[in-house]
Amino acid sequence: MKQLVRGVHRFQDEVEAQKEFYAKLAQGQSPGALFITCSDSRINPHLLTQAQPGDIFVLRNAGNIVPPYGFHAGGESATIEYAIAALDIENVIVCGHSHCGAITALLHPERTENLPAVRSWLTHAETTRRILAENYASIEDEEELVNIAIQENVLAQLENLQTHPAVAAKIARGQLHLMGWVYRIETGDVFNYDNEVSQFLPLSNTPAEAPAKRLLKDALFGGNG
Numbered sequence: 014m015k016q017l018v019r020g021v022h023r024f025q026d027e028v029e030a031q032k033e034f035y036a037k038l039a040q041g042q043s044p045g046a047l048f049i050t051c052s053d054s055r056i057n058p059h060l061l062t063q064a065q066p067g068d069i070f071v072l073r074n075a076g077n078i079v080p081p082y083g084f085h086a087g088g089e090s091a092t093i094e095y096a097i098a099a100l101d102i103e104n105v106i107v108c109g110h111s112h113c114g115a116i117t118a119l120l121h122p123e124r125t126e127n128l129p130a131v132r133s134w135l136t137h138a139e140t141t142r143r144i145l146a147e148n149y150a151s152i153e154d155e156e157e158l159v160n161i162a163i164q165e166n167v168l169a170q171l172e173n174l175q176t177h178p179a180v181a182a183k184i185a186r187g188q189l190h191l192m193g194w195v196y197r198i199e200t201g202d203v204f205n206y207d208n209e210v211s212q213f214l215p216l217s218n219t220p221a222e223a224p225a226k227r228l229l230k231d232a233l234f235g236g237n238g
């Protein structure tokens with residue numbers, strides 16, 4: 014805890030040194046992207062994208078999940094609606110990550126027996142679980158399975174995202190770009206879903222947009238170690 018408090022004090026020194034920037038920041042925000050990722054402590058969206066305060070609007074929860082619209086009017090729906098309809102954000106990134114505990118739990122329901130809230134939350138990723146069960150049953154390697162599930166979950170959540178009216182309306186106008194990323198903790202690699210080849214590929218300088226319609230793809234992320 015002391016470390017965190019010391020951090021706040023160091024940050025305040027930084028604000029003092031960049032007074033103009035922070036004063037301007039206080040006037041309003043116009044972030045360039047909505048960044049949806051997992052709550053996992055090992056992901057730092059600003060560090061990962063080298064974004065500054067004001068650059069990205071962040072939505073985080075266990076498993077980078079987007080409940081379908083209307084399922085429950087929770088914080089996720091409100092955050093998405095505000096980002097798209099009020100802040101007029103034109104880019105959305107759903108970013109999964111390697112070694113995701115939520116996705117691992119999804120594949121091992123017995124581990125959430127005493128975690129009823131987690132278990133209930135993960136029902137929003139039932140599509141992911143079922144895709145794995147029905148299409149990847151022959152894969153025995155645990156790490157590979159989890160990596161495939163992480164990728165499939167990003168695609169499933171991008172689909173859920175499109176059930177939100179503010180998102181669907183903006184896509185219909187060609188004003189919203191969706192991207193699906195997977196971040197690999199140990200290397201810092203980021204893979205972007207390329208709709209043309211139906212695979213996650215290393216993020217290039219001009220990343221392809223993610224799918225309006227999903228397609229099953231090879232498990233590049235898991236298969237290549």
Ligand SMILES: [Zn+2]
Pocket residue numbers: 051052053075076077110112113114115116
């Ligand atoms: Zn996670």
